[in-house]
Amino acid sequence: MKFNRKNIGKTLKNRVFSPLYLLLAVILLCSHDLYIKLDTYFLESGQEATLSLYNGTFETSENTITRDRMLDASLLFQGQRLNIDASQWTDKDSTITQFKFTPIETGTYVAGVSTKARNIELTADKFNNYLEHDGVLDMLEYRTDNDLLNQDAVERYEKHVKAMYQVGDDKTDDWKIPLGYPIEFVPLANPYETYTGETLEVKLLLDGEPLSNQLVFADHVEGTHAHRHHDHGHHEHEHHGKKHKHDEGKQDHDHDGKKHHKHEHNDNKHSHDHDHDGKKHSHEHKHDDAKHKHDHDGKKHTHEHKHDDAKHSHDHEHDDGEHSDDHNSKKHTHTSGQQLRTNDQGIVTIDLPHDGIYYLRTIHMVPVTDSDELTHQSKWATLTFEVTHEHDDEAHTHDHEHEEGIPNWVFIVSSLLIIGLLFLVFRKKK
Amino acid sequence: MKHQHLKQALFLLLVALPFLGFAHDVTSADQELLRHGGLWAYIRVGATHMLTGYDHLLFLTGVIFYLNSFIDILKFITVFTIGHCITLIGATYAGITANEHLVDAVIALSVLYKGFENLGGFEKLKVKSPNLLLMVGLFGLIHGFGLSTRLQSFDMGQEQFLAKILCFNLGVEVGQVLALIPIVFVITLSRKHKQFPAFYKAVNWYLVLAGVGLFVYQLYGYFNGHH
Numbered sequence: 001m002k003f004n005r006k007n008i009g010k011t012l013k014n015r016v017f018s019p020l021y022l023l024l025a026v027i028l029l030c031s032h033d034l035y036i037k038l039d040t041y042f043l044e045s046g047q048e049a050t051l052s053l054y055n056g057t058f059e060t061s062e063n064t065i066t067r068d069r070m071l072d073a074s075l076l077f078q079g080q081r082l083n084i085d086a087s088q089w090t091d092k093d094s095t096i097t098q099f100k101f102t103p104i105e106t107g108t109y110v111a112g113v114s115t116k117a118r119n120i121e122l123t124a125d126k127f128n129n130y131l132e133h134d135g136v137l138d139m140l141e142y143r144t145d146n147d148l149l150n151q152d153a154v155e156r157y158e159k160h161v162k163a164m165y166q167v168g169d170d171k172t173d174d175w176k177i178p179l180g181y182p183i184e185f186v187p188l189a190n191p192y193e194t195y196t197g198e199t200l201e202v203k204l205l206l207d208g209e210p211l212s213n214q215l216v217f218a219d220h221v222e223g224t225h226a227h228r229h230h231d232h233g234h235h236e237h238e239h240h241g242k243k244h245k246h247d248e249g250k251q252d253h254d255h256d257g258k259k260h261h262k263h264e265h266n267d268n269k270h271s272h273d274h275d276h277d278g279k280k281h282s283h284e285h286k287h288d289d290a291k292h293k294h295d296h297d298g299k300k301h302t303h304e305h306k307h308d309d310a311k312h313s314h315d316h317e318h319d320d321g322e323h324s325d326d327h328n329s330k331k332h333t334h335t336s337g338q339q340l341r342t343n344d345q346g347i348v349t350i351d352l353p354h355d356g357i358y359y360l361r362t363i364h365m366v367p368v369t370d371s372d373e374l375t376h377q378s379k380w381a382t383l384t385f386e387v388t389h390e391h392d393d394e395a396h397t398h399d400h401e402h403e404e405g406i407p408n409w410v411f412i413v414s415s416l417l418i419i420g421l422l423f424l425v426f427r428k429k430k
Numbered sequence: 431m432k433h434q435h436l437k438q439a440l441f442l443l444l445v446a447l448p449f450l451g452f453a454h455d456v457t458s459a460d461q462e463l464l465r466h467g468g469l470w471a472y473i474r475v476g477a478t479h480m481l482t483g484y485d486h487l488l489f490l491t492g493v494i495f496y497l498n499s500f501i502d503i504l505k506f507i508t509v510f511t512i513g514h515c516i517t518l519i520g521a522t523y524a525g526i527t528a529n530e531h532l533v534d535a536v537i538a539l540s541v542l543y544k545g546f547e548n549l550g551g552f553e554k555l556k557v558k559s560p561n562l563l564l565m566v567g568l569f570g571l572i573h574g575f576g577l578s579t580r581l582q583s584f585d586m587g588q589e590q591f592l593a594k595i596l597c598f599n600l601g602v603e604v605g606q607v608l609a610l611i612p613i614v615f616v617i618t619l620s621r622k623h624k625q626f627p628a629f630y631k632a633v634n635w636y637l638v639l640a641g642v643g644l645f646v647y648q649l650y651g652y653f654n655g656h657h
Contacts, residue, residue: 039587411484415636415640418636418639418640419632419633419636420632422631422632422633422635422636423625423628423629423632425632426627426628426631426632426635427625427628429628
């Protein structure tokens, strides 16, 4: 039996410790990614949806986005670009900025938000930590190689984010149209015509030109459109030849021998063990009043801190809540998942091993040499979309428990036969 | 005249049985319906689940077979309803769940139990039979837990969580009432026939066999993963 809601102890702990963690988060001030998220990325025509700006991690938003920061907010569908007016945004819980809309026309939609640049001043240590934890590894290497690790930084950063979602069944070509942001991801195929088990090529554009040799991180979470499987003792299925097995309270995946990704979930422990492109990366989370520890081969990276259901912070830094590495108890997303690098054409190939909401992130940073004020300039980009498995009308093979139970006709016929037979027996006996 | 009653009863039984044929077909189509259909979808899926859940209906059939008056039927069904409401709402809200096969195996035992009791099994074993109303209440709790486990197998999201549970529960009650109408009708008609004792025995022996069969089936599913 599992007990995963209304855990009184946990609730009390949340109430007692959450404010402390929040306070810690404010004090430590870490880096914030910006994502556009939807409740579901598969909508029906006429279905109201909410587009949420998550400023923090993919799971937790720490701050709203003030309207004066938005340089552009647009929806792209059926070849038209619709500007989202500042007045149409609302703030929820002072952490999430939202836009509610009801799409009527079917198609593949693109939503984009571009923010103004801001400056942040960081001590050398904090800047180095941020580079490491946020995956700006090329700049860290540059500073290391050039003996600049002791140099404080003044960074100008700007964020340009996109989401793609599907309304109805019609697939349109809006996904391939760049929004013209200073940095942006543009897929080379419609994510909604790309299915679980396949790969998706995405081009990264910097000022409209392909950006090569840039680090990109891609990860995913379970999507709202994913099929849920029932909670049995164990659970095993295959996606395109990639075996995937779950045990109760434990998730253990092994895909095509390349990547090893191990999860263990129970009330107290949550651990990850990944192998990304030769760089081993393991996480161990322990919840409740426990610790949280990460290890990276080669580049050691260790966090040890307490957290419960609420939030916890890494020892990163940053301005007005704009850079933060806060996250809730379950996920740590800044550099988790696939670590990729764009090729000469600025293209990365994303593996899509599971149904789920995929999110890509990159931070392109360059040193600034011609300014008295700035030392660095960065442009941040994210892209979110949802992937599901292909629904083939002719060969639809969901492995649902209830769809493969006792065949209906067998049950009816056998029931009637048994009752009829028994009736005859008992009548004769009498 | 009496032959006529039995024929009517058997005819209604044949008409009602196909509903059982949809038994437990709570599928990805239901998930889609729940995702896009709002609270109304929860009522609809709850009703569908009850109308097509043969284990629940077989148990109710066993309960009603034993009872002669409408007041008794109302009383026992009310107790069963209270029982399954408690666990359906409580367990779902609290996120308490268990292996679905094991829960369904216990529900199968409730069907077996009812058939066994109706056939006077306890008397034959010279054992005092447990309080029937109490047992119906207890089995109501178990059936409710089964319904809760099924409901929790869906992605319900976080919004209007309690409202969704209550709507599913409402749907279950609507489905139960709709299922009870033909069951009560068939049993009432059959009582007037002189062959009723044979029919009574046949149906209750069927409940025993179905209970055993479903129990074995669920255990097989549990031990073999069944995916």
